[in-house]
Amino acid sequence: MSPNKNTSNLPVSWLWGAVAVGALGVLGSYLAAGPERFWANWVFWFVLLFTLGLGSLFIVALEHLVNAKWSVPIRRIPERLATLLIPAVPVGLIALAAIPVLYPGARPEAAHHPLLAGKAFWLSLPFFSVRTVVALALCLLGLWVLVGGSLKQDATRDPAFNFKARKFAPAFMAIFALVVTLVAFDWISGLTPEWYSDIFGVYVFAGAFLSGLAATALAVLHLQDQGRLEGVRGDHLYNLGGFLFAFTVFWSYIGFAQYMLMWYANLPDEVIWYKVRLQGSWHLITLVLAGLHFVLPFFALVTRDSKKDPRRLRRVAYLMLGAHVLDIYWLIFPVLGASPRFSWPELSFALFFLGGILLWVRGAMQKGEDMPVGDPFLREGLEFRL
Amino acid sequence: MPETSYAVLGVFETPDALMKAIPQVRASKLGTVEAYTPYALHGIEEALGLRRSPLGGMVLVMGILGAITAFGFQYWISAIDYPIITGGKSAGSWEAFIPIMFEVTVLFATFTAGLGMLFLLNKLPFFGHPVLSSKAIKGITRDRYVLALEAESEAFDSAAAARALQAAGAIEVEALPAPDRSPFLTSDWVLRTLGGIFTACVVAGLAMYFATKWFPVLAPMKYIQEQPRLNAQKASSFFKDGHGMQQPVPGTVARGYLPTATGTQEEAASLVNPLPRTPEVFALGKKVYKNRCEVCHGAVANGVGSLTAAYGAKPANLQAQQFLDYPDGKIYWAIVNGKNAMPSHAPYLSERERWAVVDYVRALQRAQNAKDEDLKVAR
Numbered sequence: 001m002s003p004n005k006n007t008s009n010l011p012v013s014w015l016w017g018a019v020a021v022g023a024l025g026v027l028g029s030y031l032a033a034g035p036e037r038f039w040a041n042w043v044f045w046f047v048l049l050f051t052l053g054l055g056s057l058f059i060v061a062l063e064h065l066v067n068a069k070w071s072v073p074i075r076r077i078p079e080r081l082a083t084l085l086i087p088a089v090p091v092g093l094i095a096l097a098a099i100p101v102l103y104p105g106a107r108p109e110a111a112h113h114p115l116l117a118g119k120a121f122w123l124s125l126p127f128f129s130v131r132t133v134v135a136l137a138l139c140l141l142g143l144w145v146l147v148g149g150s151l152k153q154d155a156t157r158d159p160a161f162n163f164k165a166r167k168f169a170p171a172f173m174a175i176f177a178l179v180v181t182l183v184a185f186d187w188i189s190g191l192t193p194e195w196y197s198d199i200f201g202v203y204v205f206a207g208a209f210l211s212g213l214a215a216t217a218l219a220v221l222h223l224q225d226q227g228r229l230e231g232v233r234g235d236h237l238y239n240l241g242g243f244l245f246a247f248t249v250f251w252s253y254i255g256f257a258q259y260m261l262m263w264y265a266n267l268p269d270e271v272i273w274y275k276v277r278l279q280g281s282w283h284l285i286t287l288v289l290a291g292l293h294f295v296l297p298f299f300a301l302v303t304r305d306s307k308k309d310p311r312r313l314r315r316v317a318y319l320m321l322g323a324h325v326l327d328i329y330w331l332i333f334p335v336l337g338a339s340p341r342f343s344w345p346e347l348s349f350a351l352f353f354l355g356g357i358l359l360w361v362r363g364a365m366q367k368g369e370d371m372p373v374g375d376p377f378l379r380e381g382l383e384f385r386l
Numbered sequence: 387m388p389e390t391s392y393a394v395l396g397v398f399e400t401p402d403a404l405m406k407a408i409p410q411v412r413a414s415k416l417g418t419v420e421a422y423t424p425y426a427l428h429g430i431e432e433a434l435g436l437r438r439s440p441l442g443g444m445v446l447v448m449g450i451l452g453a454i455t456a457f458g459f460q461y462w463i464s465a466i467d468y469p470i471i472t473g474g475k476s477a478g479s480w481e482a483f484i485p486i487m488f489e490v491t492v493l494f495a496t497f498t499a500g501l502g503m504l505f506l507l508n509k510l511p512f513f514g515h516p517v518l519s520s521k522a523i524k525g526i527t528r529d530r531y532v533l534a535l536e537a538e539s540e541a542f543d544s545a546a547a548a549r550a551l552q553a554a555g556a557i558e559v560e561a562l563p564a565p566d567r568s569p570f571l572t573s574d575w576v577l578r579t580l581g582g583i584f585t586a587c588v589v590a591g592l593a594m595y596f597a598t599k600w601f602p603v604l605a606p607m608k609y610i611q612e613q614p615r616l617n618a619q620k621a622s623s624f625f626k627d628g629h630g631m632q633q634p635v636p637g638t639v640a641r642g643y644l645p646t647a648t649g650t651q652e653e654a655a656s657l658v659n660p661l662p663r664t665p666e667v668f669a670l671g672k673k674v675y676k677n678r679c680e681v682c683h684g685a686v687a688n689g690v691g692s693l694t695a696a697y698g699a700k701p702a703n704l705q706a707q708q709f710l711d712y713p714d715g716k717i718y719w720a721i722v723n724g725k726n727a728m729p730s731h732a733p734y735l736s737e738r739e740r741w742a743v744v745d746y747v748r749a750l751q752r753a754q755n756a757k758d759e760d761l762k763v764a765r
Binding site for chain 1: 428429438442446473474475481482484485
């Protein structure tokens with residue numbers, strides 16, 4: 001987990017231990033800290049898991065869509081990370097139980113709320129659940145076609161998959177836009193149903209794509225440390241770094257555009273969302289988020305050499321993942337009140353889910369080939385020069 | 387071969403041969419090694435040992451400078467030089483500056499990138515590179531790969547350079563004579579360029595002048611007359627009554643003109659003067675009193691002003707016991723509502739000005755009935 005090779009492999013037993021200890025804390029937090037806090041944590045980790053998996057799947061689909069050759073040697077990495085969408089399904093289905101607890105729009109009182117009465121059907125528990133199930137099913141469909149097909153190609157070496165993926169990728173882009181918007185609106189901005197922002201889905205997309213890129217870069221560097229992914233060079237890293245750089249700017253652009261318009265218009269039902277986040281300790285977290293998610297990675301990646309420097313890229317990738325976690329925390333946790341909550345329930349959830357994610361990713365990274373060996377463009381991808 | 391050479395060119399048939407030759411020719415240390423190829427070759431920058439272009443750093447610095455410039459300019463305008471409240475935001479709100487800062491950052495950065503590349507790094511204006519007049523140039527633009535050993539000083543040995551290139555595998559060698567005149571910036575060129583810019587400015591200015599003078603009714607010149615707006619004292623079909631100018635919405639209050647003291651004078655007795663008793667407040671009160679009150683009430687508020695003789699009614703003598711006993715609020719009420727023949731002064735005196743006058747009247751009353759302790763205070 002650090003540039004040092006020796007410490008980079010956490011023993012599996014440690015990870016299982018973390019999951020076990022975390023599970024105890026998770027159960028305890030439900031009893032001791034109350035259902036609201038428990039479900040806020042659960043939704044937080046569902047969104048993180050989901051954005052990480054979907055962001056990775058987006059990278060895969062994007063590379064197929066534009067018929068990219070440079071990314072073929074590293075494509076297996078986002079493909080493996082995208083399988084996180086599989087554990088995201090049970091986590092998401094369990095999260096449905098959070099709806100009556102956390103989401104005001106799904107409570108019976110919403111029918112009498114002047115602002116929510118008109119959206120009552122959309123926000124109601126049954127339709128909310130149906131949307132979530134459909135979104136998860138569409139993700140699995142994308143995973144099955146793009147990742148499953150790619151894994152099968154390792155054995156068949158059939159170039160027909162490339163054409164199939166290239167045809168499916170544009171359709172998946174539409175699915176992706178729908179799914180990411182649904183999940184962003186339902187699971188995140190649904191926490192404050194009076195508040196709405198058209199651009200919010202794009203904001204969550206930017207974060208999801210960044211988290212997928214950062215995880216991909218980290219996994220690539222990690223596998224290279226182990227002597228795998230032979231042939232992946234600075235030129236490939238440069239493209240990953242360039243994507244990271246571009247999308248930190250994109251994220252900030254969307255985030256600030258959303259804020260500035262609401263700040264200017266100063267409509268009560270819009271600014272209330274920011275008012276909570278610009279008062280007390282949340283104000284500090286907002287500033288730290290801007291620093292970690294934009295200022296720091298921007299200047300860390302602005303020069304040409306920094307994008308292909310493995311040490312720099314690794315640090316920025318860790319930073320981006322951390323910033324994404326903070327971003328989701330900033331989006332979800334104000335629902336619990338004016339002061340940010342962080343103590344043993346959050347740590348238990350982090351142990352449980354981080355341990356689980358690392359175990360899953362570790363397992364995925366050890367299965368099958370490290371590169372899509374059946375892809376006819378692999379050689380061209382390996383010869384890629386800037 | 388002429389005495390002084392600009393460079394010696396060696397022609398290669400394949401990119402691989404060129405790449406292989408570069409380290410050998412560089413090792414000869416006879417001059418600056420430069421390559422001319424029909425297309426970009428991977429790895430040639432490293433092989434030639436080219437330094438990283440300073441353009442990126444220049445762009446970064448100028449971009450940051452653009453952001454600072456835009457922020458400073460907007461902050462100076464909207465918070466220092468002419469502070470004005472728009473949209474209920476405080477003067478100098480940074481959020482509103484960001485889009486302009488972004489634009490100016492991009493502007494500075496792109497201008498630096500474009501102009502810096504052309505003029506600083508590629509050294510434009512540049513009249514014909516010597517290589518363009520070589521025999522090899524046809525091959526360079528087609529299917530030949532050329533390595534040039536460029537002279538660094540007078541001591542350049544073109545024969546040795548030719549031998550080095552041939553040893554490295556060049557199939558042809560060509561010595562380029564030094565150009566007759568400097569290919570770089572000359573005073574003649576500067577004069578002609580500046581003259582051209584000046585002429586263009588004059589022509590464009592005259593064209594614009596006559597275009598707007600002769601064709602003012604054509605788009606886009608007439609756009610300024612066709613704005614979808616309401617004009618004061620002009621007809622408009624927008625409102626039902628056909629006027630462009632409308633009464634304010636009922637209950638509208640201008641900033642600083644709060645409708646206090648709307649009841650009777652007795653009710654106003656409880657109003658408290660919100661102003662601190664500072665020299666500024668007294669100076670304001672004195673100014674307003676002299677403008678608005680003195681002609682009737684007199685310089686010392688004794689009811690004998692310069693207009694008293696010509697005016698039918700007798701203005702109040704504010705030094706009378708009745709007025710000495712008045713609370714501030716009742717004087718304020720009289721200013722706002724008028725009393726007897728005195729009209730209301732509310733329409734043109736702001737909240738602050740009215741209370742300042744009250745303070746000043748208090749000062750005049752005390753000055754006319756000064757006690758010994760007041761002398762001590764004055765000292």
